[in-house]
Amino acid sequence: MNLKSMLEEKLTPIAYKLATNKVLIAIRNGLALSMPLVMAGSLLMIIASFPVQQWKDWLKLTGIATYLWKGVDSSFGLVSLVAAFGIAYDFAKQHDVDGISAGIISIGSFITLTPFVQDKEQGMAGVPTKFLGASGLFVAIIIALLSTLIFIWFIKRNIQITLPDTVPPAVARSFSGIIPGIVIISAWLVLFAVLEASGLPNLHLLIQEVLGKPVSLFTNNLLGTCVVAGLNGLFWFVGVHGADTVHTFFGPTWTANIQANMDAFMAGKPLPYIVTNPFMMNFVYLGGGGATLGLVIVLAVLARRKGASKQAKALVPITFAPGIFNINEPTIFGVPIVLNFKLLIPFVVTPIVNAIITYTTMSIGLVPLTMAMATWTMPPVLSGFFVTGSIRGSILQVVLIIIDVLIYMPFVLNLEQGYKKMEMENGEVK
Incomplete structure (x- = not known):
């Protein structure tokens, strides 16, 4: 059995089952619902902490900084609450029951299990934003799924008030x-x-110990990060959305890590985590899964040469511009990369190389750790500055792009030769 047959027969069915799993789909869609809050909070943080001391001094002097940081807590600090609703809503809709009711019950359940902060002097109680933010994601996911399963059980058996x-x-x-x-x-x-x-810890702390630590032990190191990057590429290679399949398991940890970095930044403490959501999205996957920005740049350069294949010239308009914004489905299915063994090695290896270089440079202090979230469509160079608050983040992205181009170059040259040979055989080249 050759490699192609093995991938098609062994990996594809597994990837398909994961990609169509209702639980994973609900988690993915529910977390995506909080993206506007994440972006708003990150933008406010960048404004509040722009790396010009005179600017920060002015914000503090005028009192504006206080409101900016409140905006951060009021947006990014509600990620888990939104996820509790979004996951339950999507999961219920997939089972053809009322998603709004399921989402509201999930929010109530999440708040019920979250300890309150008591102010006995004022006779008041409140919910700490710590657990409403990314620190509560694991509980939000579990509560949303379990609450909705119970809700579905009641509705499907008509145990409800019918009007x-x-x-x-x-x-x-x-x-x-x-x-x-x-x-x-x-x-x-x-x-x-x-x-x-x-006398036991609350569910948030228990879940962090039981689930959070094992997952973080795997993802918060270079080896685990490389494994995840490689698996993402393998799933994409067989035609299944790698991020939807692999990252659903590890995304909550990366989001919790960037929240912890943001909290540490606001408190003036060292940032604790290297591997975060923007670490993966804005440095490891430059151009999208497989770090295909290097591929489309090489393809664009080759297409401008005299005697370039017609296919290369046709691919550039539909791959280059989307690739700049990290949209690489046209590249994956247009080149194509799916089950194209000429591109398997660079497609899997390039993100791993990016992960190694980024992890190393950040761990030794050459580049600051990520402390804000950028949209996954924000172009490189700009996103590097946005997520690290430093021009060194942009410089690192430029270096990674150059390396990615060099990795992809011999493979794309070979691919281009195949295009030209095919066109000659079809009589398209005279």
Whole structure:
């Protein structure tokens, strides 16, 4: 059995099952729902911490800095709360039940299991933003999925309050969620009380120990990061969305890491994590999965040469501009990269090389660690400055792009020869 047959017969079915798994789809879509908050918080952080001391002094003097940091807490600090709703909503919709009711119950469950901060002098209680932000993501995911499964069980068995058809749908939906909502929130309340009465840590801390630490031990080191980058490339190679398949497992950890870096930055402490969401998206995957920006640059240069193949010239307009914005589906399916063994090695190896170089330069202090989130479509050089707050982040991206071009170059040259040979055989070249 050759390598191509093995990948098609062994890896493709696994990748397909993961890519179509309802739980993973719900987690992916639910986390994506919080992206506007993440971007708003990151932008406010960049404004508040722009690396010009006179600017920061002025913001502090005028009091504007206080409001900017409040904006950070009020946006990025609500990621888990939004995820609790979004995951439950999407999971319920996939099972053809009311997503809004499921999402609201999930939020209630999440808050129920989150310890309050008490102010006895003022007679007030509040929810700490620490657990509403990325630190609470693991609990948000688990609560959203389990609460929604229970909600689905009730609805599918018609254990709900049913109102006549004359009642407005919005009102009817709210009543249908009363019975499962009472049961679900009461169950989580009992769990919270048991943990507290037993002197055990709250569920957030328990989950971080049970799930968070094993995952972080794998992803917060260079070897684990390289494995994840390689698996992402292999899944893309067989035609399955690598990020949706692999990153669903590790994305919450990377998001929690960037939140921890942001918190440390605001507190004036050293940033604790190298591997974060922007580390992967803005340095490892330059141009998208497989770090294909290097590929499209080489292809664009070759297409300008005299005697270039017609296919190369046709591919440049549909691959180069999207590639600059890290959109590489046209490259993956247009070149194509899927099951094209001429490009398997650079497609898998290039992100790993990027990970090694980025991890090394950040670990020895040549480049600052990431402390903000950029949109995945933000072009390199600009995103490097945005996520690190330093021009050194941009310089690193330029160096990585040059290296990626050099890695892809011999393979793309070979690919171009294949294009020209095929065109000659078809009589397209005279």
